Amino acid sequence: MAGLLIALYSTPDNGKNQSLRLNYLLGFSFFSGFGLGPLIEHTLYIDANILPTALMATSLIFVCFTISAIYGNRRKTLFYGGILFSGLSLLAYMSLINLFFRSQMMYKVCAYVYIAFAIMCAFVIYDTAFIIEKRLRGDTDYIG
DSSP states (O other): HHHHHHHHHHOOOOSSHHHHHHHHHHHHHHHHHHHHHHHHHHHHOOOOOHHHHHHHHHHHHHHHHHHHHSSHHHHHTTTHHHHHHHHHHHHHHHHHHHHOHHHHHHHHOOOHHHHHHHHHHHHHHHHHHHHHHHHHHHHOOOOO
């Protein structure tokens, strides 16, 4: 699976190898989904309502924030990238520190989860605006 991802990113887009790159992407997607199968099966065993609820919530979030990125000011949104990556790095460092020091504060504070959720929602807006700007500047690589 990692080999397909490395092959996808190491194959340059020259217009002639789009089918090869698309096959790399489809293979990576297939094996990622194949690996998630047991986790989804276990989740359905616990409660069958989790999967449709998660699907609807995720779809609603992506649709709303994508529409916001399309109709909003893309230039302003692109400046949030540094703040978002800094917040993501801070959350990763906090998780890494918590891995070694086992702070009870991290388990008791639900704000950590909500901060991560807000950062990921903002990344939907940022990434959508970034993709639109790349396309407007002439980048036609729709695979990678």
